[in-house]
Amino acid sequence: MNPKKEIIDGLEDDDFYKDFEIVVIKSSIKNNQKNNIEVYPNPANDYISIKGIENATIILNNMIGKQVIKLHNCNENSKIEIDNISKGIYLISIEENGYVTMMKLVVGG
16 A cells, blocks of 8 residues: 655745655554453553453553564453563553554553
8 A cells, every 4th residue: 555645735836845745644544442441450460361352462562662472363361471571561552453552551560
């Protein structure tokens, strides 16, 4: 898929902009969140479960953005083992049916 390019009206006649092309990229990613998702326990030590998901991708990043866990096809019966990661604060991304929900997770709290 190629990004859609648009020339912004009114700029093409201005001498300053004759050597430039202004490109606007439109995204098709849904940024809505599902409100019925719950991560528990939080804080957690050994594992977490996520209520309200079906066939979701779970991504856990530390606070500097390094991905530490990525799991596919998770549902609310899945137990996600976290006993092998360091204590700290993480950002959990839950991707399901085109929606992304992000939450804070405290490990070893």
